[in-house]
Amino acid sequence: MTTTPSPEPHRSTTTVGIVGAGPAGLMLSHLLARDGVDNVVVDNRSYAEIEQTVRAGILEAGSVRLLVDSGVSDRVLREGDEHAGIEIGFDGRLARIDFADLVGSSVWLYPQTDVFIDLAAARSRDGGDVRFGVTDTSVDDLTSDRPVLRFTDADGVPHELRCDLLVGTDGSRSICRRAIPETQRQQSFREYPFAWFGILCEAPASAPELVYSHSDRGFALISQRTETLQRMYFQCRPDTDVENWSDDRIWAELQSRVNVNGLELREGPITSRTVLRFRSSVCEPMRYGRLLLAGDAAHTVPPTGAKGLNLALADVGVLAPAIRAFLATGTERELDDYSVRALQRVWKAQHFSSWMTSMLHLPPDASVFDLRRQQAEIRSIIDSRAGSTYLAEGYTGWPA
Numbered sequence: 001m002t003t004t005p006s007p008e009p010h011r012s013t014t015t016v017g018i019v020g021a022g023p024a025g026l027m028l029s030h031l032l033a034r035d036g037v038d039n040v041v042v043d044n045r046s047y048a049e050i051e052q053t054v055r056a057g058i059l060e061a062g063s064v065r066l067l068v069d070s071g072v073s074d075r076v077l078r079e080g081d082e083h084a085g086i087e088i089g090f091d092g093r094l095a096r097i098d099f100a101d102l103v104g105s106s107v108w109l110y111p112q113t114d115v116f117i118d119l120a121a122a123r124s125r126d127g128g129d130v131r132f133g134v135t136d137t138s139v140d141d142l143t144s145d146r147p148v149l150r151f152t153d154a155d156g157v158p159h160e161l162r163c164d165l166l167v168g169t170d171g172s173r174s175i176c177r178r179a180i181p182e183t184q185r186q187q188s189f190r191e192y193p194f195a196w197f198g199i200l201c202e203a204p205a206s207a208p209e210l211v212y213s214h215s216d217r218g219f220a221l222i223s224q225r226t227e228t229l230q231r232m233y234f235q236c237r238p239d240t241d242v243e244n245w246s247d248d249r250i251w252a253e254l255q256s257r258v259n260v261n262g263l264e265l266r267e268g269p270i271t272s273r274t275v276l277r278f279r280s281s282v283c284e285p286m287r288y289g290r291l292l293l294a295g296d297a298a299h300t301v302p303p304t305g306a307k308g309l310n311l312a313l314a315d316v317g318v319l320a321p322a323i324r325a326f327l328a329t330g331t332e333r334e335l336d337d338y339s340v341r342a343l344q345r346v347w348k349a350q351h352f353s354s355w356m357t358s359m360l361h362l363p364p365d366a367s368v369f370d371l372r373r374q375q376a377e378i379r380s381i382i383d384s385r386a387g388s389t390y391l392a393e394g395y396t397g398w399p400a
């Protein structure tokens with residue numbers, strides 16, 4: 001029997017190897033390059049695939065500042081929509097949480113696809129090395145001082161990239177996280193008994209700001225994308241099959257859940273439908289040897305508080321200076337400090353997302369007691385300046 005020898009890998013070096021070209025990976029690459037730190041980013045999806053994946057839409061004020069002040073782009077300020085509040089639909093009425101008045105801040109509606117386009121364009125403009133469409137990614141020698149990133153590029157050429165540091169920004173199914181021995185990480189995990197049925201539809205906006213609607217049929221979120229395209233969600237069972245839902249059935253369900261004065265839900269053809277499961281997870285610490293984790297690779301949150309994308313950007317806002325300090329001093333404590341500091345925000349966001357979720361969604365086995373208690377909790381927020389301020393602080397994002 002003859003075997004074909006595998007081709008010798010192309011060997012090269014860089015200072016920081018980054019796995020994953022989502023918001024965390026590309027923003028980190030940009031921040032490091034700005035500081036003169038060489039880096040290479042690899043992603044197993046093509047540019048077109050990432051660009052077409054519809055996900056997050058809300059940016060905290062701090063995320064917008066990071067994009068603009070770091071020189072990625074100011075397109076968000078020109079084309080994004082600033083929202084100075086949200087509406088809570090409850091008890092047949094709309095209650096506005098006025099971020100501007102309560103905490104002097106706001107959020108921006110700016111789709112994750114545009115964040116990706118801006119970041120990828122900035123890397124391209126600045127001569128960044130980003131390889132899309134790679135396969136067979138693996139990381140090794142994590143506790144040595146020259147960890148390695150192996151991958152096969154889009155032309156089928158195998159590569160072995162030696163680095164000073166590796167960063168796993170490869171999303172919730174991270175191979176980097178799984179490369180850390182289980183004995184060396186604490187994995188916290190919670191699965192929720194519901195999911196979101198998400199749609200994109202061709203219709204005018206029903207409201208100028210996001211509407212988070214509580215009802216005894218379950219939760220619904222009315223959000224916007226453009227003047228003619230809208231994003232909406234309603235709480236469903238995790239095993240819901242989108243094929244069983246016609247447009248008429250979806251609209252009837254949404255209408256029944258946003259039955260509040262002052263809101264007319266505008267309908268239109270539904271162009272996409274997905275079920276989004278709810279999971280919370282945190283991997284601690286966010287460092288193992290010369291491997292660091294950031295973004296969804298280290299933690300995921302249920303989408304209710306709109307924190308996932310923002311946390312990914314916040315992580316790398318802390319990681320980039322930590323890497324710079326490590327490279328300047330050789331002191332590993334800088335890397336540990338990254339994990340400690342990032343995790344403080346991660347756990348606040350976990351709490352906030354979990355709290356918003358449990359306040360607004362009805363568990364499948366909810367009793368009358370549960371429903372009444374939940375209604376009282378929502379009243380305690382919307383009828384109280386202190387309660388509304390707490391929500392506004394968490395939603396717009398805590399200071400860096």
Ligand SMILES: Cc1cc2nc3c(=O)[nH]c(=O)nc-3n(C[C@H](O)[C@H](O)[C@H](O)COP(=O)(O)OP(=O)(O)OC[C@H]3O[C@@H](n4cnc5c(N)ncnc54)[C@H](O)[C@@H]3O)c2cc1C
Binds near residue numbers: 134307308309
């Ligand atoms: C439907 C949906 C709605 C959401 N809504 C919101 C919202 O409203 N607000 C909010 O803040 N967040 C939201 N999120 C979460 C948000 O999208 C994520 O938190 C965010 O994308 C995390 O960024 P990231 O860079 O850490 O990871 P990702 O964006 O997941 O990027 C990881 C990248 O790594 C690549 N990769 C994975 N494995 C490998 C490998 N082996 N080799 C090479 N590359 C690899 C992937 O292709 C991907 O491009 C939503 C998520 C979903 C799915």
